[in-house]
Amino acid sequence: MFRGLSKALDWLQELPSLHYKHAPSNERMLCLLKHCGNPERKVRFVHITGSKGKSSTSQSLAYLLSKQGKRTGLFSSPHIQSYNERIKIDNQPISDDEFLVVINEVHTAAQNCSSQGSRPTFFEKIFSAALLYFQKKHCEWVVVEVGIGGLHDSTNVITPQLSIITNIELEHCDILGYSIEEITYEKAGIIKTGVPVLLGSQTHNVVFNIVRKTAEHQTSPLYIYDSCTQHSIRKQGIDGITATLAVTPCAYRGKSNSAQTSNTQVRSKALLTHIVQNQMLATLGLAILRKHAHTIETLPAKLYFPQSAQLPCRGELLHNTLYLDIAHTPQSLSNTLRFCSMFFSQSILLLGISQDKEHERIAKAIALYLPCFQRIIVTKAGSIKPQNPTLLYNALKNTESHFKKQSTRRSTLRCINDHYTAFEKALAYAKKKHAVLVICGSSYLCSDCRKYYLTEYLSHVS
Structure with a gap:
């Protein structure tokens, strides 16, 4: 039992955030969650991976869900100033006192797991703490950003209501592989059976082919951002960006492709067009959640993303x-x-x-x-x-x-x-x-x- 957050954080960092590409399963993660009471079974999730834009897409979707009155958690990484930033509810980081409580619970669970085999890593422990916190606070939705890759990532123990894959590039090649194909297979590993998946704009055509085949294998409805949206940047400057967005959530080769188009004016304090495109990707994600019978309101005619909806750095x-x-x-x-x-x-x-x-x-x-x-x-x-x-x-x-x-x-x-x-x-x-x-x-x-x-x-x- 830790009495102060400093000692608790020291324990979190005892083992680095190792990602085991060749591990057969997330056994340590599952063991931790079992001894924490399986908090991952009591919350609705959106799971987001990619090489570029996954953080801003995660932040934007969490913001949009919160604006609809949904109590929304966000797990993201890395942090900029403090570990508390990785665990938020309605854009407010977890307090030191609440962080200490859930770390102590994870510490007890980790002791039980350590007796059965290897010790959990930093990332496994902090993600378990986040899930406990979101469950305790009765979050209606939780947006989870993948750490690295997808298939073998510690976050891939959740069953989401929607999976989102942002742009994929060569990255972390020593862990994920040295080709776009290898990296895409890792990212596509978050696609779950029957769960809709949204694919963001891509630079490489092979990404679409791999994600499409994975979605078909998992019988998951596939939504393509470039096919479901039309947008135009109207103004860009130091004060932000204004754009128009038309969203039509039609699944790729879906049985019923009738979907209503929503026209929205987007104003954002973001300075970069690709961040605004990530905000538009999140907006499409919200429309897909609504289409799949979740209690989500229709998209408003005007959307505003303030500075508080942006991530630092x-x-x-x-x-x-x-x-x-x-x-x-x-x-x-x-x-x-x-x-x-x-x-x-x-x-x-x-x-x-x-x-x-x-x-x-x-x-x-x-x-x-x-x-x-x-x-x-x-x-x-x-x-x-x-x-x-x-x-x-x-x-x-x-x-x-x-x-x-x-x-x-x-x-x-x-x-x-x-x-x-x-x-x-x-x-x-x-x-x-x-x-x-x-x-x-x-x-x-x-x-x-x-x-x-x-x-x-x-x-x-x-």
């Missing part, structure tokens, strides 16, 4: 000075840097990518936008994951001659190993040049810099 602009985005895949980084090149006349780039990412592909993908920055600093991706910033620095250096030929504007490229030192130097230079400091890449880098900026830097300059 996902296209977040603080005081018109610091721009944070945990974009870390080639496509998402390209989207973010394209936005910065359009709307920030003066900007500095601080970039940190984890060691398991493909630095050469990232360098090639973002080379076009690098001349838009006066200074580019490569650093460590925060203080947790193993990394060598010179890998990305050298990859960018190899593209330097190319992007200098494409632009008359000269950018300086530097590598600073310590990310706090890199942040201080970048922020000082941005302030001197009246520029926006753009921080991209690892969630750990964005988290550390955001926390330092809000707690240390602002207190010194005020």
